[in-house]
Amino acid sequence: MDILRFGVRFISDSVHGAGYTTRLCFAAVGRFHGVLRRFKMVLEQMYVCGIKPLPVVVIVGIFTGIILAYQTGLELDRFGQREKIADIIGIVLAREMGPFITGLILTASVGAAMAAELGTMKVSEEIDAIEVMSIDPIDLLVMPRVLALTIMCPLLAFVVDIVGILGGGFISESQLQIPWTLYLRQVAESLETPAKTLPLPKDLFTGLLKAVLFGLTIASVGCSAGLRATGGALGVGRATRGAVVIAFTLLIIFGYYMTWFFYP
Amino acid sequence: MITLEKVNKAFAGRRVLVDYDLQVNDGETFVIIGPSGIGKSVTLKHIVGLLQPDSGTIRVDGVDVTNANPKELRDVRSKIGFLFQGGALINWMTVGENVALPLRENRTLRLKDAEIEAMCREKLALVNMASEANKFPDAISGGMRKRAALARVLVAKPGIVLYDEPTAGLDPRMSSTICNLINDVKRQFGVTAIVVTHDLPLAYAVGDRMGMMHLGKLIEVGTPAEVRASKNPIVRDFLEGRPIQSVEEESKLGLAP
Numbered sequence: 001m002d003i004l005r006f007g008v009r010f011i012s013d014s015v016h017g018a019g020y021t022t023r024l025c026f027a028a029v030g031r032f033h034g035v036l037r038r039f040k041m042v043l044e045q046m047y048v049c050g051i052k053p054l055p056v057v058v059i060v061g062i063f064t065g066i067i068l069a070y071q072t073g074l075e076l077d078r079f080g081q082r083e084k085i086a087d088i089i090g091i092v093l094a095r096e097m098g099p100f101i102t103g104l105i106l107t108a109s110v111g112a113a114m115a116a117e118l119g120t121m122k123v124s125e126e127i128d129a130i131e132v133m134s135i136d137p138i139d140l141l142v143m144p145r146v147l148a149l150t151i152m153c154p155l156l157a158f159v160v161d162i163v164g165i166l167g168g169g170f171i172s173e174s175q176l177q178i179p180w181t182l183y184l185r186q187v188a189e190s191l192e193t194p195a196k197t198l199p200l201p202k203d204l205f206t207g208l209l210k211a212v213l214f215g216l217t218i219a220s221v222g223c224s225a226g227l228r229a230t231g232g233a234l235g236v237g238r239a240t241r242g243a244v245v246i247a248f249t250l251l252i253i254f255g256y257y258m259t260w261f262f263y264p
Numbered sequence: 265m266i267t268l269e270k271v272n273k274a275f276a277g278r279r280v281l282v283d284y285d286l287q288v289n290d291g292e293t294f295v296i297i298g299p300s301g302i303g304k305s306v307t308l309k310h311i312v313g314l315l316q317p318d319s320g321t322i323r324v325d326g327v328d329v330t331n332a333n334p335k336e337l338r339d340v341r342s343k344i345g346f347l348f349q350g351g352a353l354i355n356w357m358t359v360g361e362n363v364a365l366p367l368r369e370n371r372t373l374r375l376k377d378a379e380i381e382a383m384c385r386e387k388l389a390l391v392n393m394a395s396e397a398n399k400f401p402d403a404i405s406g407g408m409r410k411r412a413a414l415a416r417v418l419v420a421k422p423g424i425v426l427y428d429e430p431t432a433g434l435d436p437r438m439s440s441t442i443c444n445l446i447n448d449v450k451r452q453f454g455v456t457a458i459v460v461t462h463d464l465p466l467a468y469a470v471g472d473r474m475g476m477m478h479l480g481k482l483i484e485v486g487t488p489a490e491v492r493a494s495k496n497p498i499v500r501d502f503l504e505g506r507p508i509q510s511v512e513e514e515s516k517l518g519l520a521p
Contacts, residue, residue, distance in 0.1 A: 121355070129352035129413075132312050133420070134338045135369045 017246075020228065025220035027138050028146040034139060041144040049110045049145075049219075050152030054159070057105055061160035064101050065089060065167025073176045082176045086186030089168035094191060094203040095263075098161040099154075100255055103214035106153060107247040111222035114145055115243035118226025119236035127227065137227070146219040153215025154208040161207065206262045213258065214251055221247040265290055266311060266424065266456065271320030272480075273306060280306050281317065282480030293450055293457040295467040295488075298477030299502065304460040305349070307477075308426045311458070312344055313337050324424070342370075345417030345455075349429040351409035353401040359412045360384055360397035366420040387415040391445060407438035414445060418453070425449065427459040431466050439466060446470045464503065468492070476502060 035042055069089055076082050118141060121127050130137045165187055172178040195205035225243035229235045266288040273281040280303035288294040296304050309315040310322055313329050322329045324340045332340060353362045363384040367375055375383075388394045391411035401409055410430060417425060427446065431439040443466050449455060450470075461467055467474055468488045475482035476491065476499050484491055484499045492503065500506075 124350060124355075125348045125352040126354055128309075128314050129346065129348055130354070131314065132341055132344065132346045133366045133369065134341045135365070140369070 017224070017228070017242075021220055021224035024138065024142060024224045024227070025146070025216065028142045028220065028223070029216075031136075031139050031143040032147055034143065035147060038139070038144050041140075042148055045144045045148030046152055048113075049106065049149045049215075050156060053105055053109050053156070056109070057102060057156050057159060058163050060101055060105060061098075061163040062167035064097055064160070065093065065164030065169075066171050068092060068097065068164070069168035069171035070175065073171060077176065083178060083182075083186070085168070085172050085176060085178065086183045087190035089165055089172075090187035090190040091203055093161050093164040093168075094201070094207045095259070096207070096255070098164060099157040099207050099211035099214055100251065101164075102153060102157040102160050102211055103218065103251045103255075104248070106149065106156070106215070107218050107244055107251065110149060111218040111247050112240050112244050114219060114222030115225040115229075115240045116236055118142075118223055119229030119239040120226075122227060122229045123232050123235055142219075142223045142227075145223055146216060149215040149219035150212055151215070153218070154211035157208060157211035157214075158204075161204065202262075206258065210255060210258050213254055217250050217254060218247045221250065265323075265325060266458070267321075267323045268307070268310070269321045269323075271310065271317045271322060273303075273310065273315065273317050279480055281310075281320075284320070284481050286475070286482060288456060288458055290456050291454055292472045293446070293459060293470050295459045295461060295471035295474035296477055296482070297462060297464065297467050297474060297491075297502070300462060302477045303480060304477055305428050308346070308428055308458065308460055311426060312341055312346055342420070343423045345420060345422035345425045347410070347413055347417050347425065347427045347430055349432055351401070351406075351413035353409055353413055353416070355401055358398050358400055359393065359404065360388070362401070362412060363388060363397075363416045363419050366416065370420075383419055384415070387419045388412070390418065390448075391415045392441075407434050407441070410434070410442060411445070414442075414449075418449065421453070422455065424456045424458075427457065427461075429461055429463075430459065431461065431463045439463065442466075443469050 069085055072088050073082060073085050076084055076088075118127070121141075127137055130140060169180055169183045169187075172183045173180055191201035191203050193202045194200070195202040198205055200208075222243045225239040225246070229239035231238075266286070268284055268286040271281050271284040272279070284307070286294075286307070296307060298304055306315060310317055311324060311329065313332065317330060320330070325343065327336055327340050329337065329340055353359070354365065357365065364380050367373060367380045367383060384397070385394060388397055391414050393408060393411050393415060396404055396408060396412070401412070404412070430442050430446065434442065446457070446459065447470055450457060457470075459467070459470055471488050473486060474488055474491050475485040477483070478498050484494050484496050486494075491499065494500065494503075
């Protein structure tokens with residue numbers, strides 16, 4: 001009976017959480033038009049979401065390119081296809097790894113911090129105080145965070161693409177004896193297919209679009225978990241952990257469906 | 265005027281408010297006393313619409329808060345100032361920014377920065393916090409946080425002020441300071457107030473009327489003198505601070521789940 005009750009409660013909490021997060025996401029996006037009133041706050045959040053994680057994003061991006069080039073290069077070399085390394089690095093980073101790696105880093109750092117900040121505000125009655133002052137907490141707290149991360153996530157994904165390609169180039173040149181000029185030319189050629197809507201390579205465009213969705217998701221999930229926190233420090237910890245787990249899961253699922261949509 | 269009629273509220277099966285009736289007249293300071301965890305703060309949160317009752321009606325100046333639409337609720341809240349137990353100052357804003365927040369966020373006021381600053385300075389001076397305006401909440405003491413929060417409440421010129429445990433965790437001198445401030449606020453601004461506390465000296469000093477909560481309702485209501493003279497054994501136990509002898513007794517008093 002306990003297992004059954006636990007199962008029912010788990011499903012009920014999950015459905016409630018998903019509904020609340022979706023409503024919060026739409027409510028925040030619906031308030032984007034008030035960006036000028038919250039301009040300073042949005043800039044502060046852009047700094048927190050985009051500039052502060054930059055060092056770790058660059059380091060992880062470089063090593064992602066290095067590992068990708070090294071592992072793939074060794075296998076390609078066995079088949080005498082080592083010159084294909086540039087195509088693989090360019091496409092994989094632009095389509096998948098760039099946005100995904102960025103999403104993972106931002107979930108663990110920024111998304112968790114959002115859940116903890118808003119969760120602490122919730123349990124210390126700051127959110128209640130904001131509501132009693134007839135101030136809309138979504139407008140004051142959620143909208144700037146969601147907008148900032150939605151803008152900064154694709155920018156950081158682009159940085160990961162660039163430094164990842166450079167990391168891959170370093171391995172190609174030093175381990176696989178592919179000159180830099182040839183490597184970079186082949187990366188550019190691999191990304192030649194243009195997107196239909198913007199003057200960008202299609203692979204880069206779909207990757208950046210993924211990053212936009214990831215930014216929106218991470219911020220909405222983080223804020224939602226924080227605003228639903230209850231029960232003191234333990235509740236804040238639970239909210240933070242929940243935000244990270246849910247955002248990770250959603251990134252994987254959304255990533256698959258976007259790939260399926262753009263590359264049927 | 266604030267009225268609660270037959271209000272019921274339960275949390276996870278535990279009945280916190282049971283057919284709860286309360287009437288607070290205009291300009292009156294009503295003190296709700298009772299042990300911790302009995303539902304005093306829950307009463308205040310119902311009045312501002314932070315909690316919805318399971319049944320019953322809550323009216324603030326004639327508006328039914330329980331069935332109010334968002335605009336009506338905003339209007340009601342604009343008349344009410346709520347001093348939270350811990351102050352609930354926004355942690356990443358300075359004291360000055362916290363006090364200015366209700367004015368900056370109220371788009372109908374259209375105040376200039378200089379006007380907002382002047383109003384904040386005035387209210388901070390009233391609570392003797394003018395020199396602390398540029399400090400962050402975690403850099404000031406608990407008493408200062410409560411005074412700053414009171415300045416934030418007063419800057420919006422509310423007609424009703426709800427004080428949730430205003431002296432909890434404060435030393436006797438700071439408690440007296442807060443007590444004097446509550447009386448000053450009443451004298452200067454003529455506000456209607458509800459004070460929730462288990463600090464009896466505060467209750468006697470600020471209350472026009474007071475009521476004791478027990479098992480989800482007010483069991484004794486009257487002037488401080490009348491309540492002090494009450495013969496009700498539960499009221500006497502509380503006023504005289506008789507220790508709780510057992511978990512069973514705690515449970516009987518409605519303090520244990």
